[in-house]
Amino acid sequence: MDWFGYPLNTKLLYRKKAKIKRELSNKNNLLNKKVAVLGGSTTNEIVKQLEIFLLYYGISAEFYQSEYGQYWQDAMFGTSELDTFEPDIIYIHTNWRNIKTFPEMKSSKEEVSQMLDTEYQRFEIMWKTLDKKFKCPIIQNNFDRPNYRLLGNRDIWDYRGRSNFIACLNQKFYDYAQKQNNFYINDLDYLAQDYGLSEWNNALYWHMYKCAMCMEAIPHVAQSVANIIKSIYGKNKKVLILDLDNTIWGGIIGDDGVEGIQVGQEVPKGQVFSEFQQYCKNLKSIGVVLAINSKNEMENALAGLNHPDGVLNPDDFVSIKANWNSKDQNLQEIAKELTLSIDSFVFVDDNPAERELVSVQMPEVAVPSLDTAENYIKVMDHGGYFEVTALSQEDMKKTEMYHARIEAGKAAVTFANYGEYLDSLQMTIQISDFKSIYMQRIAQLVNKSNQFNLTTLRYTEDDIRDMQDDLNYMCLCGKLIDKFGDNGLVTVVIGQIKDDVLHIKLWLMSCRVLKREVEDTIMNAVVEEAKRRGISKIIGYYYPTSKNIMVEEFYGIMGYTKVAEDKNGNVEWELNVDQYNVKLTHMKVDNLGL
Amino acid sequence: MSKEEILSKVNEIFIDAFDKEDLVIDFNTTASDIEGWDSLMQMNLIEMIEDEFNMRFDMDEVVGMADVGAMIDIIISRI
Numbered sequence: 069m070d071w072f073g074y075p076l077n078t079k080l081l082y083r084k085k086a087k088i089k090r091e092l093s094n095k096n097n098l099l100n101k102k103v104a105v106l107g108g109s110t111t112n113e114i115v116k117q118l119e120i121f122l123l124y125y126g127i128s129a130e131f132y133q134s135e136y137g138q139y140w141q142d143a144m145f146g147t148s149e150l151d152t153f154e155p156d157i158i159y160i161h162t163n164w165r166n167i168k169t170f171p172e173m174k175s176s177k178e179e180v181s182q183m184l185d186t187e188y189q190r191f192e193i194m195w196k197t198l199d200k201k202f203k204c205p206i207i208q209n210n211f212d213r214p215n216y217r218l219l220g221n222r223d224i225w226d227y228r229g230r231s232n233f234i235a236c237l238n239q240k241f242y243d244y245a246q247k248q249n250n251f252y253i254n255d256l257d258y259l260a261q262d263y264g265l266s267e268w269n270n271a272l273y274w275h276m277y278k279c280a281m282c283m284e285a286i287p288h289v290a291q292s293v294a295n296i297i298k299s300i301y302g303k304n305k306k307v308l309i310l311d312l313d314n315t316i317w318g319g320i321i322g323d324d325g326v327e328g329i330q331v332g333q334e335v336p337k338g339q340v341f342s343e344f345q346q347y348c349k350n351l352k353s354i355g356v357v358l359a360i361n362s363k364n365e366m367e368n369a370l371a372g373l374n375h376p377d378g379v380l381n382p383d384d385f386v387s388i389k390a391n392w393n394s395k396d397q398n399l400q401e402i403a404k405e406l407t408l409s410i411d412s413f414v415f416v417d418d419n420p421a422e423r424e425l426v427s428v429q430m431p432e433v434a435v436p437s438l439d440t441a442e443n444y445i446k447v448m449d450h451g452g453y454f455e456v457t458a459l460s461q462e463d464m465k466k467t468e469m470y471h472a473r474i475e476a477g478k479a480a481v482t483f484a485n486y487g488e489y490l491d492s493l494q495m496t497i498q499i500s501d502f503k504s505i506y507m508q509r510i511a512q513l514v515n516k517s518n519q520f521n522l523t524t525l526r527y528t529e530d531d532i533r534d535m536q537d538d539l540n541y542m543c544l545c546g547k548l549i550d551k552f553g554d555n556g557l558v559t560v561v562i563g564q565i566k567d568d569v570l571h572i573k574l575w576l577m578s579c580r581v582l583k584r585e586v587e588d589t590i591m592n593a594v595v596e597e598a599k600r601r602g603i604s605k606i607i608g609y610y611y612p613t614s615k616n617i618m619v620e621e622f623y624g625i626m627g628y629t630k631v632a633e634d635k636n637g638n639v640e641w642e643l644n645v646d647q648y649n650v651k652l653t654h655m656k657v658d659n660l661g662l
Numbered sequence: 663m664s665k666e667e668i669l670s671k672v673n674e675i676f677i678d679a680f681d682k683e684d685l686v687i688d689f690n691t692t693a694s695d696i697e698g699w700d701s702l703m704q705m706n707l708i709e710m711i712e713d714e715f716n717m718r719f720d721m722d723e724v725v726g727m728a729d730v731g732a733m734i735d736i737i738i739s740r741i
Binding site for chain 2: 110
């Protein structure tokens with residue numbers, strides 16, 4: 069389970085930290101680094117949390133901690149322990165309580181400016197001393213907002229306000245950071261705001277434990293520092309791999325068509341997806357490479373990416389996998405094409421089953437737990453996958469570079485143990501005739517499904533009821549439940565019986581459950597029911613449309629024989645029920661009566 | 663929740679915090695009985711108890727949690 073993605077499970081990170089640490093320490097190829105933490109407050113918990121976040125990022129750290137509040141003395145005068153430790157990286161964990169002097173109401177502007185310089189110089193000389201001695205990266209907290217605003221709203225803009233003083237001091241830190249290499253700001257100010265300033269500044273933690281912030285906020289601080297460190301050591305993610313339907317646009321393009329998907333400024337949902345597309349495009353500008361991994365026809369994928377209101381277009385992606393392969397297989401192919409290892413991937417998909425498949429098969433891939441579309445950006449941004457510590461000209465040309473790399477070589481397909489994945493989904497299918505509570509949903513599926521739909525015949529709810537009541541029809545539908553919940557009614561079949569022959573008028577399935585063996589299970593049920601009714605032969609029909617190419621060979625795969633084809637490509641397939649081989653599937657079947 | 667039920671939940675917290683599967687505590691257990699129960703561990707234990715029982719202690723309560731018996735009395739007074 070991923071404890072390190074957004075939202076952080078701080079409860080577990082505390083409770084199970086010993087266990088988490090033990091498990092993560094077993095990883096191979098850990099990078100060993102020495103981290104000196106110089107604190108203006110208690111740092112023990114910061115270090116413990118930092119340790120597990122770094123392990124998660126593949127870095128095994130050894131720590132030096134200054135005695136309580138001794139950050140400045142340690143840095144300026146050294147200790148034999150710190151000197152022999154020879155840190156690879158130094159983190160200075162200070163906060164607003166470490167500011168020595170604040171302006172008073174009687175202070176003049178000049179006095180405050182002087183005060184600011186003195187306070188700043190105390191830090192600058194420390195950084196310079198450390199730099200000279202250890203020549204290693206330094207991470208410095210900026211200052212969070214203080215526990216009260218004496219002047220109320222005026223506190224932030226009046227030169228005598230503590231809030232204003234801190235803002236000015238922070239700006240001086242940033243000016244230094246811009247001029248230096250190897251100097252990084254940990255944005256404590258943002259972390260406090262994001263966490264909720266009042267709770268962050270809960271005074272109990274300072275007075276009881278001399279903690280700079282409440283305990284629950286510490287994992288957030290540790291994550292932020294760990295993000296900087298892993299970025300410095302080249303352990304950032306590099307590639308953002310996106311699903312399409314309901315990930316970068318609303319709706320399912322195969323069913324809804326390019327005019328039916330939601331993206332653009334017309335409706336709120338469309339705006340949400342546009343903003344997410346813009347976010348992805350912005351990531352490209354900091355050197356993140358984009359790719360697509362979607363269960364779709366290529367033609368539909370490209371149509372969607374060329375949507376006039378979309379922000380992303382096909383050229384933004386170094387690789388587009390739009391096919392019906394399993395997603396982990398596609399990821400392996402992308403890795404080969406780009407000659408990158410999969411641990412540099414972030415995989416973004418709205419479907420929890422797909423995410424589960426990828427996280428189990430490829431634990432190295434980061435798989436953010438998306439919730440609803442309006443939160444995609446929030447989840448991604450808090451993940452810290454692409455923390456920027458350096459920004460080069462090359463970063464901005466990454467996409468072109470990888471385009472070239474793909475031209476160089478082609479990928480081979482890798483095999484995944486798909487059956488095991490299907491077992492892990494713990495699927496149950498409930499098969500029944502058309503119960504009246506299902507009628508509306510059946511009518512909706514019949515009139516909306518385009519892709520996995522053999523004949524695309526449309527019927528009204530009344531037509532469907534009549535067929536259900538008619539003994540010369542065989543009506544069957546299936547509801548799929550898996551460990552993620554109830555997928556609802558996902559497949560509908562209608563057959564007409566003439567003498568001892570069953571003509572399958574309609575066979576459709578929702579694309580949400582593709583590659584789950586639902587169609588195999590339904591075929592077993594259809595044949596069994598046919599036998600029960602004394603039918604000897606089944607005839608299946610395929611009527612091609614612009615959207616249902618994916619089921620062109622459906623009956624062939626199921627063991628039927630092609631018996632006729634007309635000039636429009638309409639095909640008739642035949643099965644002798646006695647010659648049917650029952651399909652083995654990975655789900656439990658509940659037959660609720662046909 | 664009975665005193666014993668609370669004790670058993672607190673015991674689980676101690677097992678996680680000290681990372682010792684076989685750790686058994688009772689109402690009379692004090693900091694001197696368990697190796698590693700220092701002020702930092704105390705801070706962690708209180709945080710975990712707060713999370714587990716979904717409550718926040720004030721400073722007087724935190725100061726008063728000197729041993730397991732006192733911890734459980736304070737938890738009970740809050741339920």
